[in-house]
Amino acid sequence: MADTSSLRLRIAVASDAAGAGHRRALAEHLAAHPLVEGVTDLTPGTPPAYPQAAFDAAQLVADGRAHRALLVCHTGLGMAVAANKVPGIRAVTAHDPYSVEHAIRYTNAQVLCLGQAIVPLERARELLVLWLALRFDPAAGAAAKLALITAYERREHPPA
Secondary structure, eight states: OOOOTTSOEEEEEEEOGGGHHHHHHHHHHHHTSTTEEEEEESOSSSOOOHHHHHHHHHHHHHTTSOSEEEEEESSSHHHHHHHTTSTTOOEEEOOSHHHHHHHHHTTOOOEEEEETTTSOHHHHHHHHHHHHHOOOOTTSTHHHHHHHHHHHHTTOSOOO
């Protein structure tokens, strides 16, 4: 997974049918943003069920072909659960600026999941602007906690 501290971001975007309206509008918004190098819309046709959309987008991030992913479904919850099954991925559901900020600054989440039924489109655009501007600081105190999560995922933790 690539360092995003000083570069324009490659973003994967996907949704299920319940999030398709927001996904289309937000993909356009992202493509026009100066902090975005490119947008890959993984579900431009008939969207798959949310788990497959989440797996596909999260895998692009895990493989380093995208820096981050935006996933949209009805609530954002199912997408986050599915994306988190891809090794190395930290996906969060966020509905307000505070949770978006903490997702990046404290957990270095690469995947943002939004709920079309929860977050109005204009609010979603505002959240994306914040999401794009934020970067994780590996020297911050949160880095040690993130290292614990990463070690656990890799099974590098001592037995309980």
